[in-house]
Structures are given as C-alpha cells and as structure tokens.
Amino acid sequence: MANKKLLLIDGNSVAFRAFYALYRQLDRFQNPEGLHTNAIYAFKNMLDVILKQENPSHVLVAFDAGKVTFRTKLYSDYKGGRQKTPGELLEQIPYIKEMLKDLGIKSYELVNYEADDIIGTYSKMGEEAGYQVAIVSGDKDLTQLASDSTTVYVTKSGVSELEAFTPEHMKEVNGVTPTEFIDMKALMGDNSDNYPGVTKVGPKTASNLIQKYGSVENIYKHIDEMKKSKLKENLINDKDKAFLAKTLATIDRTSPVEFKLDELKKQETNVVDLRKFYEQMNFRRFLAELNNSNSEIGEVSDKKVDYIVLDEQNLNKLPNVKSEVSFYLGMFGENYHLADFVGFSLKMGDNVYVSNDVSLLTKQPLQTLLEDQAVNKNVFDLKRTIVGLHRLGIKANNINYDMLLASYLVNNENNSNDLGEICQLYNYYDLQPDVDIYGKGKKAAIPDEEIFFNHLAGKVLAIEALKPTLLKRLTEHEQDDLYETIEMPVANVLAKMEITGLKTDASTLVQLGNDFGQRLTELEADIYLEAGERFNINSPKQLGQILFEKLELPPIKKTKTGYSTSVEVLEQLKDQSPIVQKVLDYRQIAKIQSTYVKGLLDVIQPDGRVHTRYQQTLTATGRLSSVDPNLQNIPVRLEEGKKIRKAFIPSNKDGYIFSCDYSQVELRVLAHVSGDENMQEAFKTGYDIHAHTAMKIFHLDSPDEVTPNMRRHAKAVNFGIVYGISDYGLSKNLGISRKQAKEFIDNYFEQYPKIKDYMDKEINFAREKGYVETIMHRRRYLPDIHAKNFNVRSFAERTAINSPIQGGAADIIKIAMINMQKKLDELNLKSKMLIQVHDELIFDVPADELETIKKVVPEVMQNAVHLDVPLVADSNWGHDWYEAK
Incomplete structure (x- = not known):
C-alpha cells in the first residue's frame, strides 16, 4: 500500500x-x-x-x-x-x-x-x-x-x-x-x-x-x-x-x-466533457494545454482514414446502395455559383470513395444515385450541394439531412460555414478547418494528393458521425419541426430560386449609370458653389474644414483625425446650410452608382441573369441575407435607388414582375405573442395600427383627430417598442425631449399593458434559460443577459424582446415560401419565385398566369400560419420590379 x-x-x-x-x-x-x-x-x-x-x-x-x-x-x-x-x-x-x-x-x-x-x-x-x-x-x-x-x-x-x-x-x-x-x-x-x-x-x-x-x-x-x-x-x-x-x-x-x-481512486479525465467545459468557461489556456496533452483526441488533426480513390475504371464496382449515403461536394470559394470544384467524397455502406474529378458524378452509376428519389442523402450544406450539382447537370433528389442547418439551429451563435470548425464545436477533432488545408487565398492551395483525399474522406465521415448528436440536440430543444418542416424545405426552395436567378437588363443599368454620372456632376458644381471653392468631397478632412471652419457650422463630433462628417452628424446639420443636404445626396448617389450600377453589371452571368446567394445560417433571428449580389438592400428612399429596380425584368417580354408583402407582420406577431387585447382589436377590425396607437398615446377620441405628425410619432413608438427602445432612443429618433418620449412610452404601455408584461416575461425567461425562442422554437442565445456592464446587458435585454418577434416574422415568411412553391408545383404554373426581401416575395409571372397569381399568392401568404390576428399581404405588379412597387 x-x-x-x-x-x-x-x-x-x-x-x-x-x-x-x-x-x-x-x-x-x-x-x-x-x-x-x-x-x-x-x-x-x-x-x-x-x-x-x-x-x-x-x-x-x-x-x-x-x-x-x-x-x-x-x-x-x-x-x-x-x-x-x-x-x-x-x-x-x-x-x-x-x-x-x-x-x-x-x-x-x-x-x-x-x-x-x-x-x-x-x-x-x-x-x-x-x-x-x-x-x-x-x-x-x-x-x-x-x-x-x-x-x-x-x-x-x-x-x-x-x-x-x-x-x-x-x-x-x-x-x-x-x-x-x-x-x-x-x-x-x-x-x-x-x-x-x-x-x-x-x-x-x-x-x-x-x-x-x-x-x-x-x-x-x-x-x-x-x-x-x-x-x-x-x-x-x-x-x-x-x-x-x-x-x-x-x-x-x-x-x-x-x-x-x-x-x-482518481478516474481518467473525460476529455470531451472537459473540453466542452473549458470552452463554456472561455479558458483558452486550459484548452490549449488539454489539446497538447491529449494528442489522440485533443489535437486538431486529419486522422488517417481508409478510402478508395474513384476513377472511370472502378466506377462499375460501386455497391448498389438502396437506403442511405453521405456525400460531400468540394468547392473552393464562398460563392458556390462560381466556385472552383475541387473534388467529392461519398460514403456508401462501410466504404468511403473520393475523387478530384467531379466529372465522374455525371457518369453512371453516380448520377443515378444522386438523382434517386429513394436513396436518402446526408450532406453538409443542402443548398450549396444542390446548386453545385446543378452546375454539373445533375438534379439532386432526396437530401434529407443537412449538417450545417442542424448545427445552426442547435446554436446560431456559432454559425460557421466551415465543416471542420463546426466539428470542433461538437468535440469531433478528426477534421481540420478548410483554411488549414487550402490556405486563405482566392484559389485553393491543394496539398499533396494523399493529404487532400484524406481530408475529403474525413469530411464525409464527419457528416455521418455527428448526425446522431445534432439530431438528438434538435429533439432536446423541441426543434425537430423547425428543422424538418421549415429550414430543410426552405433550403430546397432557395436553391431553386438561386438557380432561376433574376433577368437583368444591362442596357438599363448603363443608361442609369450615365444619368447618375450627370447628376453627380451637377451636385459637385452646386457643392463647390456653396463652398466657394473646389475641394475633394470624398475627403472627410477637407469636407470638415469647409463645413466647420470656412462655413462655421457647429462641429458636433470630433475624431482623432479631425471633424466627424458621418451621416449621423450631417443629418443633424442639414437644416443649417444647403450644402449639407447636397453632400448627403452626393454620397448616396455615388454609392448607388458604384454598388448597384457597376456592381450589378459585374455579376450578370452569361444567361443574362444575376444569381444571388441566400445566407440561411447567418442571422441569429432566422432572417435570410442576400449576397453576391445583395438584392435585399437596394435603397428605395432615394428615387435614384428605386430606379435600379427598372433593370430587373420578367423572363418574357409581355410578362410581369409580381410583388406581395406582408403588412406590419412584426407588429402582428407582437400582438399574438403578447396577447394584448387592445392591439389585437386594432388588427382584427382593420384599423390603421399607427393611427390607433396615436389615439392611445395622445388620448384622442377619434381617428379624425390624428394628425400626420402624430401618426409618425406613433409609428416610431410602435416599431421602437418591438426593438425595446428606451426613452433616450425614442427622443433621439423623433427629435423630442426625453421627458416627452418617456410620456409616449408610458402612455403606450398604459393602453397596451400586456405588451409590457410580454417584455418583462421574455427578459426574465432569458435570464433563467440563457436564451429566448420564437413560436416555432427558433432559439436566440443571449450570453450577455447577466453582464455587469449596463450597456451590454441592456442590449441583451432589448434583443430578448425583439428576437421572438423578428424571428417569428422570419419563420412566417419561410413557411409562406414553402407553401407557395408547393402551390406553384401543384397548379403546374410557369411562374417562378425569384427573390425574398424580408417580408416580401417577388415573382416572375407570364402574362397568362397573372390573374391566377394575383389570387393565389396573397391567399397562400395570409394563411401561412394562424395567429390570433389576421395576416394581411398586399400585392403590386408591373413590367419590371420598379413598376411592381
């Protein structure tokens, strides 16, 4: 002893x-x-x-x-x-x-x-x-x-x-x-x-x-x-x-x-749980020590796996799999519409097959396998895989598991698009992140063949290995329905939309570019006239000297390099001198010119269309984001911005662009989740919600007494409440005193008491659970809800209030998209869904289907979900997107 x-x-x-x-x-x-x-x-x-x-x-x-x-x-x-x-x-x-x-x-x-x-x-x-x-x-x-x-x-x-x-x-x-x-x-x-x-x-x-x-x-x-x-x-x-x-x-x-x-007796260290614990505590030093002392499990390494390299000679030796396969299509670059293919890996039964020749996928029996409706496919990113295979002429069918979507729903705070990085989140350390293999360049720095094939094989093994863990987490979070009936189906819809693309008239963009160039020249001349001299308008330093020294406007904010000429500063000064508004207009038009005229001309593909890419796993609220190009953020407040939409046209000359968007969907979600009878009454009886709110906060007896300014203030309060606005924030937005803003908010809660109860309930729920969730169980984790710093904690509290509302609206539009695609298929229509802009859906409609679409789209959108208040969707159409607005 x-x-x-x-x-x-x-x-x-x-x-x-x-x-x-x-x-x-x-x-x-x-x-x-x-x-x-x-x-x-x-x-x-x-x-x-x-x-x-x-x-x-x-x-x-x-x-x-x-x-x-x-x-x-x-x-x-x-x-x-x-x-x-x-x-x-x-x-x-x-x-x-x-x-x-x-x-x-x-x-x-x-x-x-x-x-x-x-x-x-x-x-x-x-x-x-x-x-x-x-x-x-x-x-x-x-x-x-x-x-x-x-x-x-x-x-x-x-x-x-x-x-x-x-x-x-x-x-x-x-x-x-x-x-x-x-x-x-x-x-x-x-x-x-x-x-x-x-x-x-x-x-x-x-x-x-x-x-x-x-x-x-x-x-x-x-x-x-x-x-x-x-x-x-x-x-x-x-x-x-x-x-x-x-x-x-x-x-x-x-x-x-x-x-x-x-x-x-001291037991063996549970490396997996300890790593998870250190990650939760943010103990980087202990994590590093753990990785260094546990090479077999702890270090990030491409563990050697057995694989078979495919070529044309051994394709016919593939087993005949009838139930399930795991598949990874390798592309280098974020934009999978254009990214270079680097290879693929496939797990069938007990064997893993790899190749750097993606043309093999178009041959038998691989193409038949990928298109087989009866064989389930596990992939990393469903949408990326469908689009990539479409580029090869393959119509992928029956992809029933998406590792990226499952991981995103389990915890959308860690929403990496890199398979290797996601593996590390779930303590699977057999696979390195892509950057460790391919480098950070625009072109893939392919390593030697053995390392490359091993990495490809590791990816398909990781997809399969983590499937039970992620599906179990979804079940524990009551997110099975969200995953199976919303995110997976909408990924298929988005893939179809991305592949369709939006027909774009380059000549319209060129003409708009000429018009904007002329307008910028005119604005330059006006600005120089007001300034009394020529200077570089795009130089904050020179602009600051003109505004605050020569013209003696009051400097609102200073930076390390001089006067601030940010949009926020200029907005506060625009009533003090005509030059300020002209500078604001100049900046906006210059941005539209570079971002949307030149930017769109650069991304029109040989088929005459732009193919945006929807980021489904980016936002914590579930809202979709559009990139390459961003079609959701085309500016519409300025007429020049609106005109960009003239370039987006239907496929057929006599066809239509059809737009349908939800009316005040976030406020309707708020009315539903809060259960506030007064707000619900306004929506049920079809009142103008902002006028209704104005009556409440200004203590008016009739909607006839509501002035446009009162309605504007009420609208700011309505939407501000959704985002957990403070009296300070509201006073700044409306240009009123903080005391008056507090009065508005107090009156609002007096008239809509259950909204205040809802806000308090969500904050308390977040404090207890560490997250909030939508009616569809989409979670938003709030790590700062207990922060000691007041500003950090307050932001987390506002997020706790807003996320179930904004996330609920995101869930509704996704359900509408799924149902809409089903309806288009069911009616065998040629009309196609083109774009989603948050609460709005845009369609390419042949002339002979317009009457059908005018009836079907609002009906489907309004019946996407059943809330305690009605959903309302408004439609417009025209021969381009500009006319459809």
Missing part, C-alpha cells in the same frame, strides 16, 4: 481563497454568458500544482453541506460573525464541482458535518490503510491532522503557493504538536469561526500553557497550583468556554462518510 497516496482538498476554503486571489480581475474573468470564473480558474491552477507535486492515486474534494452542523447545535453563534459569501463566488461552486467530475475527481459533502470532518475521517482511514495522505486547505484548522503519514498544505499568497505543515513544522511554528494545536485553539478561541476562548489568551500564552501542561484538561487539573494572576482568574471564569471551544475546534474523525477509500 506504500505507493498509494490520498489527496484531500477543502473545497469551500480553497474556492474562497481562489476567488479572492483573482478578485481584482473579477470583471475580466467572465464567460460569454456573464458567469464569473475567477474562482474556477484559480482553483484549477491550485489543483494543477498539487496534482503535479503529489501525484495522488486517490483524490477527494470535500465541501460544506450547509450552515447547520452538529457544531451549530452546540453553539448557535458558531461561524455567525462571517460576512455573507459573495454571490459571484456562490455561482461558481457548482461549476467547480462539474470541473472536478470531468477531471475524474470525486467531490463530496455530508449533511450535518463540515468539509473538515469529511477530510479528518478520510485522512484517518487512509493512515490506517497505509496510505500517504496530503491535505490542502486555506484554513490552518486542518493542521491538527498532520502526522507522520499526513502533510497538511495551507495556501499562502493566492492559492498556488502552499506551506507544508508536518508535526515538525507545527512544533517550529506553534511550539506544539498537531494534536495539542486543538488545545491551543480551545484557549484562544477563533474569531473566524466566531467562538470565544479564554479572555485575553492569545497564541503565545496559549502555546506556553499547552507546552507546560499538554492539554486543556491538564491545565484545569492543575489550576489550583497556579499562582494568583489575572490569567488564572480568566481561566477559572472561562472554563466552560474553553471546553466548548475544544469541542468546536476538534475535527470529527469518525463522521458517517458514504464512500470507501477505493471509491476515491
């Missing part, structure tokens, strides 16, 4: 010391969810030191079970003078226990006993069984347990520096043996544990008395022999206190502990 060593740690005491060791860095030690982590971090540092030093075979960390113990029954004020444990420390204790479990270390607490008693009992058991014992505490009370077999380490500065107490060291420090130290404590009392000893007996006097008499009992046995003195008088008067103190100070070494010594 000599080689066995038992390590016992006083959990509460060390955690307390750990907390204060890094107390000055409390704000720095927080994880993304706002949990303080300083005590956890310092505790782990101490643990590393003592584990390395002692190399124990058995370990236990003991914790106090509560404030009530057998000692409090003997003396009710025991530990009564202690300050309340900081909440920032209390919140960390459960996580310290979780970390210990992941490290393979048992923690334990025992009702009615202190951690000291657990440690005293196990140290005695260890000594009797022939173990060497090491004890770690921040409290010297445990030094009474030191013996020839037991060393007690007490933390000094911080928690990593330890003072070793052996019987010899106890004699040096206190002049008494470890057992006699109990008697010393009996005479001195303990301010920390709040029990008295003998009046005016300190450490030196107590030590001298015990060195002479050996124990408290022996002191009182010889008390009559002492010379008359104040000390003798105090000893006699406080005899009961001395014996009570000795009882309180004595560690119970026969506590009814649950586990046998063998059950304290």
Whole structure:
C-alpha cells in the first residue's frame, strides 16, 4: 500500500481563497454568458500544482453541506460573525464541482458535518490503510491532522503557493504538536469561526500553557497550583468556554462518510466533457494545454482514414446502395455559383470513395444515385450541394439531412460555414478547418494528393458521425419541426430560386449609370458653389474644414483625425446650410452608382441573369441575407435607388414582375405573442395600427383627430417598442425631449399593458434559460443577459424582446415560401419565385398566369400560419420590379 497516496482538498476554503486571489480581475474573468470564473480558474491552477507535486492515486474534494452542523447545535453563534459569501463566488461552486467530475475527481459533502470532518475521517482511514495522505486547505484548522503519514498544505499568497505543515513544522511554528494545536485553539478561541476562548489568551500564552501542561484538561487539573494572576482568574471564569471551544475546534474523525477509500481512486479525465467545459468557461489556456496533452483526441488533426480513390475504371464496382449515403461536394470559394470544384467524397455502406474529378458524378452509376428519389442523402450544406450539382447537370433528389442547418439551429451563435470548425464545436477533432488545408487565398492551395483525399474522406465521415448528436440536440430543444418542416424545405426552395436567378437588363443599368454620372456632376458644381471653392468631397478632412471652419457650422463630433462628417452628424446639420443636404445626396448617389450600377453589371452571368446567394445560417433571428449580389438592400428612399429596380425584368417580354408583402407582420406577431387585447382589436377590425396607437398615446377620441405628425410619432413608438427602445432612443429618433418620449412610452404601455408584461416575461425567461425562442422554437442565445456592464446587458435585454418577434416574422415568411412553391408545383404554373426581401416575395409571372397569381399568392401568404390576428399581404405588379412597387 506504500505507493498509494490520498489527496484531500477543502473545497469551500480553497474556492474562497481562489476567488479572492483573482478578485481584482473579477470583471475580466467572465464567460460569454456573464458567469464569473475567477474562482474556477484559480482553483484549477491550485489543483494543477498539487496534482503535479503529489501525484495522488486517490483524490477527494470535500465541501460544506450547509450552515447547520452538529457544531451549530452546540453553539448557535458558531461561524455567525462571517460576512455573507459573495454571490459571484456562490455561482461558481457548482461549476467547480462539474470541473472536478470531468477531471475524474470525486467531490463530496455530508449533511450535518463540515468539509473538515469529511477530510479528518478520510485522512484517518487512509493512515490506517497505509496510505500517504496530503491535505490542502486555506484554513490552518486542518493542521491538527498532520502526522507522520499526513502533510497538511495551507495556501499562502493566492492559492498556488502552499506551506507544508508536518508535526515538525507545527512544533517550529506553534511550539506544539498537531494534536495539542486543538488545545491551543480551545484557549484562544477563533474569531473566524466566531467562538470565544479564554479572555485575553492569545497564541503565545496559549502555546506556553499547552507546552507546560499538554492539554486543556491538564491545565484545569492543575489550576489550583497556579499562582494568583489575572490569567488564572480568566481561566477559572472561562472554563466552560474553553471546553466548548475544544469541542468546536476538534475535527470529527469518525463522521458517517458514504464512500470507501477505493471509491476515491482518481478516474481518467473525460476529455470531451472537459473540453466542452473549458470552452463554456472561455479558458483558452486550459484548452490549449488539454489539446497538447491529449494528442489522440485533443489535437486538431486529419486522422488517417481508409478510402478508395474513384476513377472511370472502378466506377462499375460501386455497391448498389438502396437506403442511405453521405456525400460531400468540394468547392473552393464562398460563392458556390462560381466556385472552383475541387473534388467529392461519398460514403456508401462501410466504404468511403473520393475523387478530384467531379466529372465522374455525371457518369453512371453516380448520377443515378444522386438523382434517386429513394436513396436518402446526408450532406453538409443542402443548398450549396444542390446548386453545385446543378452546375454539373445533375438534379439532386432526396437530401434529407443537412449538417450545417442542424448545427445552426442547435446554436446560431456559432454559425460557421466551415465543416471542420463546426466539428470542433461538437468535440469531433478528426477534421481540420478548410483554411488549414487550402490556405486563405482566392484559389485553393491543394496539398499533396494523399493529404487532400484524406481530408475529403474525413469530411464525409464527419457528416455521418455527428448526425446522431445534432439530431438528438434538435429533439432536446423541441426543434425537430423547425428543422424538418421549415429550414430543410426552405433550403430546397432557395436553391431553386438561386438557380432561376433574376433577368437583368444591362442596357438599363448603363443608361442609369450615365444619368447618375450627370447628376453627380451637377451636385459637385452646386457643392463647390456653396463652398466657394473646389475641394475633394470624398475627403472627410477637407469636407470638415469647409463645413466647420470656412462655413462655421457647429462641429458636433470630433475624431482623432479631425471633424466627424458621418451621416449621423450631417443629418443633424442639414437644416443649417444647403450644402449639407447636397453632400448627403452626393454620397448616396455615388454609392448607388458604384454598388448597384457597376456592381450589378459585374455579376450578370452569361444567361443574362444575376444569381444571388441566400445566407440561411447567418442571422441569429432566422432572417435570410442576400449576397453576391445583395438584392435585399437596394435603397428605395432615394428615387435614384428605386430606379435600379427598372433593370430587373420578367423572363418574357409581355410578362410581369409580381410583388406581395406582408403588412406590419412584426407588429402582428407582437400582438399574438403578447396577447394584448387592445392591439389585437386594432388588427382584427382593420384599423390603421399607427393611427390607433396615436389615439392611445395622445388620448384622442377619434381617428379624425390624428394628425400626420402624430401618426409618425406613433409609428416610431410602435416599431421602437418591438426593438425595446428606451426613452433616450425614442427622443433621439423623433427629435423630442426625453421627458416627452418617456410620456409616449408610458402612455403606450398604459393602453397596451400586456405588451409590457410580454417584455418583462421574455427578459426574465432569458435570464433563467440563457436564451429566448420564437413560436416555432427558433432559439436566440443571449450570453450577455447577466453582464455587469449596463450597456451590454441592456442590449441583451432589448434583443430578448425583439428576437421572438423578428424571428417569428422570419419563420412566417419561410413557411409562406414553402407553401407557395408547393402551390406553384401543384397548379403546374410557369411562374417562378425569384427573390425574398424580408417580408416580401417577388415573382416572375407570364402574362397568362397573372390573374391566377394575383389570387393565389396573397391567399397562400395570409394563411401561412394562424395567429390570433389576421395576416394581411398586399400585392403590386408591373413590367419590371420598379413598376411592381
């Protein structure tokens, strides 16, 4: 048994010391969810030191079970003078226990006993069984347990520096043996544990008395022999206190502990759970150490896998799979409409097949397999795969699992599009991120063939390996329906829309470019005239000198390089000089010219269309984002921006562009989720919601009394509430006093009380759960909801209010898109869905189908979901997108 060593740690005491060791860095030690982590971090540092030093075979960390113990029954004020444990420390204790479990270390607490008693009992058991014992505490009370077999380490500065107490060291420090130290404590009392000893007996006097008499009992046995003195008088008067103190100070070494010594054996570290824990705590240093010390599991590496390289000769040897395959199509570049193909991998049965020749996919039996309706396909990115295969002339069918979408729904805060990066989020470290293989250039830096094929094979294995984990998480989050009936089907719809593209008239763009060029020339001349000189309008420094020095406009904001000429600043100055509005117009038209005229001309493909790419996994709310080019952000406030839409035309000369958009869908979602009867009444009776709100906040009796300005203010309040606006924000938006803005908001909540209840409920839900969700269970995680910084926390609270509303609206338009595509297919129409612009759907409609579409589209959109208020969709059409608005 000599080689066995038992390590016992006083959990509460060390955690307390750990907390204060890094107390000055409390704000720095927080994880993304706002949990303080300083005590956890310092505790782990101490643990590393003592584990390395002692190399124990058995370990236990003991914790106090509560404030009530057998000692409090003997003396009710025991530990009564202690300050309340900081909440920032209390919140960390459960996580310290979780970390210990992941490290393979048992923690334990025992009702009615202190951690000291657990440690005293196990140290005695260890000594009797022939173990060497090491004890770690921040409290010297445990030094009474030191013996020839037991060393007690007490933390000094911080928690990593330890003072070793052996019987010899106890004699040096206190002049008494470890057992006699109990008697010393009996005479001195303990301010920390709040029990008295003998009046005016300190450490030196107590030590001298015990060195002479050996124990408290022996002191009182010889008390009559002492010379008359104040000390003798105090000893006699406080005899009961001395014996009570000795009882309180004595560690119970026969506590009814649950586990046998063998059950304290240190277990293997659970690397997967520990890595997850370190990631949750944001402990980068410990993560790096874990990866370096666990090469098989912890390091990111392309684990060697078995694969078969496909070529034309062995294609006919592929097995005949009838049920399920996993497939990865490799392309280098974000824009998969144009990206270079680099290869593919395919898992069929037990075999993995790879190739860098994508033309093999167009040959038999691969094309038949990919198009087979009966064979399920697992892929990384459904939309990317469908579009990529379409470029090769293959119509992919029955893709029933999308790893990217599943990962996105499980946690949309970590929405990487890189398969390797996503694998790491779920502790699958057999695959490197693409950037580690291909580099960061515009062209793929293909590594040697063996590494490349191994990486391709690893991807298809990862897709299959993580499928059960991700599907299980979706089920746990009640997101199966969201994944299966919304995100997967809408990905198919989006792929179809992207492939269709939008016919674009280049000549219209060229003409608009000429017109805008002329307008910019005119604006330049006007600006120079107002300034009294020529200068570089695009130079913030030169523009600032003209506005704030020469024209003496009041400077609102300064930057490190001079005056700020941001849009926000210029908007506040536009009424003070005509030059300001002209500069704003110049900037907007110049941006439209470069971004939308030249930008669109550059991306028209040989088929005469632009093929935008929808980012389905980008936003935390579920809203779609359009890129390459962005067709959702064409500016419409300025007439020049609106004119860009003239370039988007139907496929047929006599056809139509048809637009249908939801009316105030976010406010309708708010009315539904809040259950507010007043707002619901407005929507049910068809009132103008902004006029209705104006009546409420301005206390009017009739809609006839609502002025346009009142309606404008009410509209700002309505939409501001959706985004959790403050009185300050509203006052800034409307140019009114903060007091008046607060009045508007108070009146609003008075008239719509359940909206305030909804807001409070969502914030409280977020604080409790760490996330909020839409009616379809789309989650938005809010790691800053407990942040100490007011501004950071306030933003998280506003997000908690808004996300279920904005996310709910995103869910509704997606359902409408799915149902609309089904209807187009069902009616066998030639009309095609082209674009989604948040609450609006755009269609390419042949002339002979216009009447059908005018009826079908609003009907489908209005019946996408059933809320407590009606959904309303408004339609327009014309011979280009401009006319359709």
